[in-house]
Amino acid sequence: DAGVIQSPRHEVTEMGQEVTLRCKPISGHNSLFWYRQTMMRGLELLIYFNNNVPIDDSGMPEDRFSAKMPNASFSTLKIQPSEPRDSAVYFCASSFFEGGAETQYFGPGTRLLVL
Amino acid sequence: AQSVAQPEDQVNVAEGNPLTVKCTYSVSGNPYLFWYVQYPNRGLQFLLKYITGDNLVKGSYGFEAEFNKSQTSFHLKKPSALVSDSALYFCAVRDAGGSYIPTFGRGTSLIVHP
Numbered sequence: 001d002a003g004v005i006q007s008p009r010h011e012v013t014e015m016g017q018e019v020t021l022r023c024k025p026i027s028g029h030n031s032l033f034w035y036r037q038t039m040m041r042g043l044e045l046l047i048y049f050n051n052n053v054p055i056d057d058s059g060m061p062e063d064r065f066s067a068k069m070p071n072a073s074f075s076t077l078k079i080q081p082s083e084p085r086d087s088a089v090y091f092c093a094s095s096f097f098e099g100g101a102e103t104q105y106f107g108p109g110t111r112l113l114v115l
Numbered sequence: 116a117q118s119v120a121q122p123e124d125q126v127n128v129a130e131g132n133p134l135t136v137k138c139t140y141s142v143s144g145n146p147y148l149f150w151y152v153q154y155p156n157r158g159l160q161f162l163l164k165y166i167t168g169d170n171l172v173k174g175s176y177g178f179e180a181e182f183n184k185s186q187t188s189f190h191l192k193k194p195s196a197l198v199s200d201s202a203l204y205f206c207a208v209r210d211a212g213g214s215y216i217p218t219f220g221r222g223t224s225l226i227v228h229p
Contacts, residue, residue, distance in 0.1 A: 004158070033216075042221040043159075043205065056216060091158055097215065101147035101166045104217070106158030 004107035006092050012113045018080040021110045024073055025094030033104065034067055034077050035091040043091075049075065050097055082114045117142045117210045121220035128196045129228050136191040136223045138206030142213070148189040149207040149217060150180055159205060165189060176200070196227045 005024040013019055025032050034046040048056045052069045060067070064083070069075040079086055089109045095102040118141045128134045140146055147166055151159040163174025170182040180191045191204060203224050209217040 031215075043219045045216060045219075048216050050215070093159075099215075101149070101164050101209065101211075103149070103161045103164065104151075104159075106151075106160070108158050109156075 004092055004094055004105055006090075006107035006110050008110060009108065010111045010113075012115065013082055014115050015083055016081045017114075018078065019082045019086075019112060019114075021077040021079075021090050021092075021112070023075045023077070023092030023107060025075070025092070026105055027073065029094035029096050029105070030072070031095045031097040031102065032069060032075050033093040033095075034075070035093065036088045037091060037109070038088045046077070046090075082112075084114045087112055087114050117146075117208050117213060117218050119206050119208045119218050119220045121204075121206055121223045123223050124221075125224045125226065127226050127228065130198050131195050134193050134196040134200070134225065134227070136204050136206075136225060138189045138191065138220060140187050140189060140206075140208040142208060142210040144210050144212035146189075147209040147211055147217070148180075148182065149209075150174065150178070150189075150191050151205045151207065151219075153203040153205065153222070155202075162191070162204075196225075198227045198229055201225055201227045 007022045032049040036044045045059045047067045049069045067077045091109045093104040093106045095104045120139045149164045150162040153159045165182045173179045203222045205222045206220040207217040
């Protein structure tokens with residue numbers, strides 16, 4: 001299996017622009033997580049999907065952030081408009097939820113820089 | 116509510132010496148506990164987890180962790196550190212009877228000196 005795939009790996013954009021991050025989870029996994037990592041705040045959970053349905057989006061910073069999972073093999077995280085404080089590494093992770101101690105498999109991340 | 120603490124931002128150890136990275140947790144019920152490692156410019160990778168049973172859990176790359184219920188700890192250990200073990204280590208906890216989402220610690224940077 002190719003693992004969790006994220007694109008792009010790097011993104012540089014200007015403040016005010018729309019940014020779309022993409023994630024392909026591991027085939028057969030039914031849970032998907034979006035995280036943001038910064039030096040100041042560490043690893044933050046943004047949103048959690050189970051069976052393509054958003055279950056917990058309490059970590060989404062504000063209305064500028066939105067996430068979708070139209071099918072089991074694709075998810076997007078969109079920032080519109082982007083701001084310099086959104087600069088971070090964004091990770092997608094997937095797991096197979098069985099109600100137990102599921103292991104999360106992380107993608108390589110998207111490094112976002114908003115100028 | 117569930118929470119996890121990694122009291123050390125950084126741990127320094129000489130190559131060949133034993134290493135310990137500390138983790139304490141708080142849950143209402145029984146814990147599921149995890150360790151992940153992050154190498155530079157990479158995503159987190161699973162190392163090991165505790166579900167139930169034997170308090171000593173063995174994982175990848177020679178790492179092991181000891182679950183201590185009375186001290187609510189799950190410290191990561193390795194008998195002999197390698198320079199290549201230098202990375203960021205995350206502890207995570209999930210309350211078996213609570214949220215389906217694990218809580219991650221802030222991470223501990225392990226530096227192994229040659």
